[in-house]
Amino acid sequence: MVWSPHRPWWERYQPVSYKLISRSGSEQEFADMVERCNKVGVRIFVDAVINHMTGDSGIGVGIADSTFNTYEQSYPAVPYSIHDFNSKEKCGTQSGNIENYNNVNEVRNCRLVSLLDLDQSKSWVKDRIRDYLNHLIRLGVAGFRVDASKHMWPDELKAIVESLNDLPETHFGAGQRAFVFTEVIDMGGEPITKYEYTGIGRVTEFLYGMKLGEVFRRWNNQKLEYLQFFGESWGMLPSGYAWTFVDNHDNQRKHGGGGDMVLTFWEPRVYKMANAFMLAWPYGYTKVMSSYYWYPREDTDVGPPADSYGNTNTVPINDDGSCGGNWACEHRWRQIRNMVAFRNLVHGTAVENWWGRGDQIAFSRGRKGFLAINNDYSQTMSGEFYTGLPEGFYCDCISGDMLGSGDNAYCTGQTLSVNSMGRTHINIRSDSENPMIAIHVDYKLGSKRGNIPTRRNGGK
Ligand code: QV4
Ligand code: CA
Numbered sequence: 247m248v249w250s251p252h253r254p255w256w257e258r259y260q261p262v263s264y265k266l267i268s269r270s271g272s273e274q275e276f277a278d279m280v281e282r283c284n285k286v287g288v289r290i291f292v293d294a295v296i297n298h299m300t301g302d303s304g305i306g307v308g309i310a311d312s313t314f315n316t317y318e319q320s321y322p323a324v325p326y327s328i329h330d331f332n333s334k335e336k337c338g339t340q341s342g343n344i345e346n347y348n349n350v351n352e353v354r355n356c357r358l359v360s361l362l363d364l365d366q367s368k369s370w371v372k373d374r375i376r377d378y379l380n381h382l383i384r385l386g387v388a389g390f391r392v393d394a395s396k397h398m399w400p401d402e403l404k405a406i407v408e409s410l411n412d413l414p415e416t417h418f419g420a421g422q423r424a425f426v427f428t429e430v431i432d433m434g435g436e437p438i439t440k441y442e443y444t445g446i447g448r449v450t451e452f453l454y455g456m457k458l459g460e461v462f463r464r465w466n467n468q469k470l471e472y473l474q475f476f477g478e479s480w481g482m483l484p485s486g487y488a489w490t491f492v493d494n495h496d497n498q499r500k501h502g503g504g505g506d507m508v509l510t511f512w513e514p515r516v517y518k519m520a521n522a523f524m525l526a527w528p529y530g531y532t533k534v535m536s537s538y539y540w541y542p543r544e545d546t547d548v549g550p551p552a553d554s555y556g557n558t559n560t561v562p563i564n565d566d567g568s569c570g571g572n573w574a575c576e577h578r579w580r581q582i583r584n585m586v587a588f589r590n591l592v593h594g595t596a597v598e599n600w601w602g603r604g605d606q607i608a609f610s611r612g613r614k615g616f617l618a619i620n621n622d623y624s625q626t627m628s629g630e631f632y633t634g635l636p637e638g639f640y641c642d643c644i645s646g647d648m649l650g651s652g653d654n655a656y657c658t659g660q661t662l663s664v665n666s667m668g669r670t671h672i673n674i675r676s677d678s679e680n681p682m683i684a685i686h687v688d689y690k691l692g693s694k695r696g697n698i699p700t701r702r703n704g705g706k
Pocket of ligand 2: 297353354355356363364397398
C-alpha cells in the first residue's frame, strides 16, 4: 500500500501490490494472529480493496517496497499494466474521475477520488484478485468486507466471490464459504442501490446508524418509542441482508456519508445507549466499532497511534480491562461488551413486551433477556416492568459483571429481582451516566446473591 508523508490512516486504501505487509506488521505476524484467533473462536474478516489501486500521484514506492507509476498505470509487483484499468473512454468524464453519482457507468468505470480504477471484466484482473483473496483464505480468514463495492459491477464482483476456494476445513469444517460484506453507501436518491448487491452477501445498511443517531439525539422530533418497528419499514434492507453499525471508520470522522447525526465514541453516554439498543434489537448482522482517539479532532486524516517510524503501536491493556495508548477500544467497554453476549444469547427469539413512552423504552427478547433505556431529559423511568424472565435475582450487565459461578456468583453492579409473575421494579434516573438496565438468563444469580462495589468497566 502507498506510503504518505503524514501517515494518514487511509494509506491502506491505496494498494500498490497484494503483499501482506503494512504498518500493522508482516505476513508472518498476520498469519500468526489469524491462527491464534481461530483457535479461540475469534474470526478475522479482511477489508479487501479490489476496486482500485493508488491515487493518481505519479511515481512512488509502497510500504512493502514495491514501485508504481500512475502515468504509465503500472504496478509491477502484481503485475498490473495500463490494460488492466478502465480507460478514460470507458469512463467518459473529462477528468477520468467520478463526477456525477447519478450516472451509473461513471460511478463504476471512473476513478473514485483519482484512485486508478481496475477493470474487473478482464480475466487477468479477476484472477489476480481471486489469487489475493484465496491467499488470505489459505491463511485462515473467515471472509471479507469488500471496499467500494458500489464502484464495481455486481455481476463481476459476484463472479469473483463465487470463484473463491472454500474455507480451510481445519478451522471451518467442510464446504464452508467465505462470509462477504459489501460496502455500498445507499441512503436513497441515487440510481445505484443496496438491493443490487444482496446476491453477493451482506450489504452495509448506512441508514441504520444515521437513523439511530437521529433518534438518540432526539433530532427532528424523533423519540425512542418510534423504534418499535425499526428495520425494513424505515427504508432499510430486509434484516437477513443488512450489515448494521452505529458508526464506521469513515463516518465517525465525516468521510463517506452519514453527516452529523452519526454517534461515535466521542459522545460515550449516548453512544453506549445506541449500541445497547442495536445489540438487543433483532435486525441485521451487527458490527461494533473499535477506534483510536485522534487529535486535533478536526483533522480527519490522523493515523493510528504509532512509533516514530509510523508503525502502528501495540495496544496496551490496563488493569481494569480498558485500553491505553490512545486506543478507545469501544468493544471493551463493559456496556457494549456485555450487550454482545446478550445478543448472542437471545439470538432467535422475538421482541416481546414492548413498552414505549416518549424517550423511554423497554422490551424483552423471548424469555431470555430484557432491556430498558431512559433517554428522557428529566423524567426518571420507574415502575414495575414485565421482563418475560423466570423468577430470580439477576445481575444488570450494564452497571456490572457477574463474576464467579453457581451459588458463588456475585454481581459487581446492581441486582434486580424478578418475581414469579416475571415482573421487576426498575428505577433509571435521567441523569445517570448509564441510563439503562439489561438482564438476561446467563446473568441469573444463585441463592447467595451478593453485591460487591468494585466495577470493571473496560474504559467508560
Ligand atoms: C484527492 C482529491 C481528488 C483528487 C486527488 C488528486 O479528493 O479529487 O483527484 O486528490 O490526487 C485520499 C484523500 C483524497 C485524495 C485521495 C487520492 O483523502 O483527498 O483525493 O486519497 O489521493 C479512504 C478515505 C479517503 C482516501 C481514500 C484513499 O476515506 O479520504 O482518499 O481512502 O486513500 C464514497 C464511496 C465509498 C468510500 C467513501 C469514503 O462510495 O466506497 O466514499 N468508502 C470506502 C472506504 C474508505 C476509502 C475508500 C472507500 C477508498 O470505507 O475509507 O476511502 O478505498 O462514498
Ligand atoms: Ca470501479
